[in-house]
Amino acid sequence: MLDYVDRILVAVRSLDDAEHNYSNILAAHKIDDFESPWLNARVRRMALGSTQVELCEPLGAGTTQKHLDQWGEGLMYGGATTGDLDAFAQQLIAGKVKFTRADDRLYLEPADLHGLPLVVSRTHKQPRAEGPVEFLYELTMVLSSPWQDVASRYSEGLGLQPERNVGITFERFGYVGALMMFDPDRLDRIELSEAHDPAFAMGRFSAKRGDAFYMCYVQTDDLAAIITRLEQNGQRYTRRTQTPTERDGLWIHPSALNGVLMGVSRHSLAWQWSGRPDRVHALQEL
Template sequence: MLQQTDRLALAVTDVDEAARSLNNIFDSVVVDDTKDKEANARRVTLQWGCDQLELLEPKGPGPVADFINSGKRGIFAGGFTLKDPASVAARIENAGIKVTQQGDRFVVYPEDLRGTGVILSPIASREQRIGLMDKIWQITYTVPDLDAGVAFYSDLFGIEEEMTNLYSSELWGYHAAITWFEARKGAPLDSLEYLDPYENDKAAGRFLAKTNGIGGIYMATVHTPDLPEIKRRIEATGGGWEGTPNGALGFIHPRRTFGLLLGVTYFDNINARRPTPEEPEAWNH
C-alpha cells in the first residue's frame, strides 16, 4: 500500500540552528513553522528537494521530549505517502498500536512502534525540486531478526505482495532486505530497507545495541545529481563525508545533520542494479 518515501522527521534541541545549518548545506527552504499540539513540539518543515524534512523541538513533556531525554537524536519518524493513508492507519490500530491523526495525515510515535516512528500522508506531486536534494529513495530500519522484522512490517503496512530482495554485507556486518514499492527499471526508487546486524562492533550493530536490541530507524538515503556539490560543502565546513571509491555513493556523518545518517547517491547508480521480477538477482551489494 505504501507508494512513496516522502519525508523524515528529526528530533532536535534547537530547531532554528538545525534549520539554518541544513539549509546552508542543501539549499532547502522553510515552508512551514507551526506548533504540533499532539507532539507538544515546534515543527519546522523544510522543502528538501522534492520531499520534506521536518524538525521537531520539544516544548514540554511529550513523545519528542521523551525521545531526546532517552539519549536519542536523529530520525524520529520516516514518512510514506499513499492514496489512502487512513487504510494503513487502520491496519496499524487494529494491531494494537496507537495512531494519532493530524488533519489528513496519521502519525505513529517511535515509542509505540519498536522505535520506528511513522508519518502517513496522502500522495502528492514530487515535481517541484528545491535546492540540491532530489528525492528520499530509501528509509532503513534496524531489526533484531530479519525474517520476523520483514514479516511484521510487511503485514503492518500492507506491502506483503511487493518485491523484497535479500542480501548480506560483509563490509558493514549485516544481513538485509529491501522491499521495493515499484519493482521495475526506471520507476521511482522508493523502498524500505531492513538491517539485521551480525557484527556488533560495526555501525549498524552499535545502533541496534543502543536501542537495547529493539531496533529503530537507522538512516535514510537520497538520490541527487548534485552529489559533488553536497560533498564539497560538507568537506569545506568541517568534514563528515565518507565516500565510496567510485564516487557514486557517500555518507554524511550524523554530527553534521543533527543525528541523521544520510546516504547520498545517483538515481542511475541504484536503478541500474535494482532487482525486478525479470532480474531478481540484479542487486549486487
C-alpha cells in the same frame, strides 16, 4: 498501500541552528512553521528536493522532548504516503497496528512495528525544490530481530507486498536483510538490516538499541555540489568508493545534520542493489 517516502522528522534543540545546517549542507529551503500538539513541538518544514525534512523543537514535555532526553538530536519519525488515508487506517486496524490521527496524518505506534516510528500522510507529490537533492527514498531499520520476522510483520501490518522484497547482503557493513519496496518501478522502500557483529557500527547500534530507526537515504543528480558544501563547512562524510574523484555516493556523518546519518547516492545508482541493475545510468568519462 504505501506510495512514497516523503519526509523525515528530526528532533532538534534549536530550529534556527538546525535550519542553518540543512540549508548549508543540502540546500534545503524553509516552507513554513506550525505547532504540533501531538509532538508538543514547533515544527519547521523544509523542502528537500521533492520531499521534506521537518525539524521539531520541543515546546515542553512530550514526544519530542522525550526523544531528546533519551537519544539526543536525530531521527524521530520517517514519513511515507498513501493514496487513501482512511483505507490505510483500516489496513492498520486489520493488521493490529495502533495509530493516532494528528496533524492531518497518522502517527503509527512503533512498538507494533519492531520499533519503526512511521508517520503516514496522503500522497501529494511536490515539485522538486532547487538544490542538489532529488528526493528521499529510503528509511533504514537496523535489527537485532531476524529480518524475516520483521518483514512478515510489516507485510501484515502495513500491507507491503512480500513479492516485491529484494534481498540484500553488505559485507562492508556487516548486515543482511531486505528492501521492502513500495513499488517495483520506484526506489521508495523500508530497508531491513539485521546486524549483530560488534566490529561494525550497525552491529553496535543494534546491541544498544535493538530494532530501531537508523538512517535515511537521498538521491542526488549533483553529488559534487554536496561534497563541496560538506567540505566548505568542515563537515565529515564517508566516501562510497576509492576512486580519485567520488562520483557514486557517500554517507554524511550525523554531526553535520543534527544527529541524522544520511546516505547519498547518485542518480539511479541505488538500482544496482535494488533488483534492477539495468536501470543504472552509466557515468560519463571524465
